[in-house]
Amino acid sequence: MEFLQSMIKKAKADKKTIVLPETEDMRTLKAVHEVLKQDIANIVLIGDRKQIEKDSANLDISKAKIVDVNNFEKFEQYAQTLFELRKHKGMTLEKAKETLQNKIYLGIMMVKMNDADGLVAGAIHSTGATLLPALQIIKTTKDVKRVSAFFIMCVPNCTYGSNGTFAFGDCGLNENPNAEELSEIAISTANSFKSLTGKQPKVAMLSYSSYGSANSPLTEKVVEATKLAKAKAPTMAIDGELQLDAAIDLKTATKKAPGSKVAGSANVLIFPDLNAGNIGYKLTERLARAKAYGPLLSGIAKPVNDLSRGCSADDIVGVIAITAVQAQL
Numbered sequence: 503m504e505f506l507q508s509m510i511k512k513a514k515a516d517k518k519t520i521v522l523p524e525t526e527d528m529r530t531l532k533a534v535h536e537v538l539k540q541d542i543a544n545i546v547l548i549g550d551r552k553q554i555e556k557d558s559a560n561l562d563i564s565k566a567k568i569v570d571v572n573n574f575e576k577f578e579q580y581a582q583t584l585f586e587l588r589k590h591k592g593m594t595l596e597k598a599k600e601t602l603q604n605k606i607y608l609g610i611m612m613v614k615m616n617d618a619d620g621l622v623a624g625a626i627h628s629t630g631a632t633l634l635p636a637l638q639i640i641k642t643t644k645d646v647k648r649v650s651a652f653f654i655m656c657v658p659n660c661t662y663g664s665n666g667t668f669a670f671g672d673c674g675l676n677e678n679p680n681a682e683e684l685s686e687i688a689i690s691t692a693n694s695f696k697s698l699t700g701k702q703p704k705v706a707m708l709s710y711s712s713y714g715s716a717n718s719p720l721t722e723k724v725v726e727a728t729k730l731a732k733a734k735a736p737t738m739a740i741d742g743e744l745q746l747d748a749a750i751d752l753k754t755a756t757k758k759a760p761g762s763k764v765a766g767s768a769n770v771l772i773f774p775d776l777n778a779g780n781i782g783y784k785l786t787e788r789l790a791r792a793k794a795y796g797p798l799l800s801g802i803a804k805p806v807n808d809l810s811r812g813c814s815a816d817d818i819v820g821v822i823a824i825t826a827v828q829a830q831l
Contacts, residue, residue: 518543525605529814535563576617582595587638606631619804652691660790671779678776695769704770705741707741708749750771795820
């Protein structure tokens with residue numbers, strides 16, 4: 503909770519506007535009620551006004567702006583801009599208008615056009631449905647080659663990491679990154695962790711091996727990724743390959759990775775593939791009763807964040823607060 507309260511406090515200090523396209527989901531509307539009640543962010547909802555008002559009859563979302571695609575004063579302007587952005591890919595003006603009937607695309611265009619500062623979706627859509635419009639319209643930041651997805655994990659009553667707070671990456675997007683891609687994911691996730699928490703990242707490149715205790719193509723990928731990441735970010739604390747226990751537990755680290763500046767105190771955990779990352783975050787969330795905020799997208803030029811389809815309204819509140827803070831950076 504300490505992390506979430508920090509995000510809410512920061513969000514309140516410089517309020518941003520977050521657009522939410524999944525208005526047909528009650529979790530979204532309940533989250534909006536709470537966000538507006540706490541004055542965390544300004545909210546734009548995309549959908550049919552009458553249906554939204556009907557569904558939210560027992561909630562107070564009166565301060566939210568509602569945008570109906572069929573009655574939106576900037577629709578023609580948006581369509582023309584989308585056409586200009588994508589005509590090299592075969593986009594026509596008619597196709598642009600058709601595309602903007604999709605509420606996520608319309609929301610992404612609001613962020614592109616500076617009518618909103620960030621977007622949160624994914625409660626009822628796949629990661630791809632959120633990510634593809636963002637990549638097509640907002641695109642990546644200048645120096646980032648690969649967009650990745652990480653979670654901020656907050657584990658209660660935990661002395662590991664940063665008082666139980668970790669970044670787990672990649673847990674939602676890149677299925678089987680090669681060594682080069684894994685090194686980019688590590689640096690990007692670490693930078694995101696630092697910008698959100700203010701803590702210095704200590705990055706563990708995870709494997710089933712520590713310091714050569716096993717050898718296979720799987721471990722070699724992590725070893726190579728570690729070398730590449732260190733070369734790209736020489737001042738960042740990065741080490742690997744490390745088993746999970748060596749990465750976070752000091753006693754284990756002294757045996758398995760003596761002399762490491764990361765082992766035993768890692769707060770950024772980089773998984774070797776999406777299988778491991780997705781299983782790892784869900785295992786931590788369920789067994790340790792941790793809060794999982796994300797998947798948060800790292801590398802998009804403006805804040806666009808995904809949600810797990812199993813998220814709660816409280817989870818959405820958290821991701822909205824995080825997105826608002828990212829928009830301040």
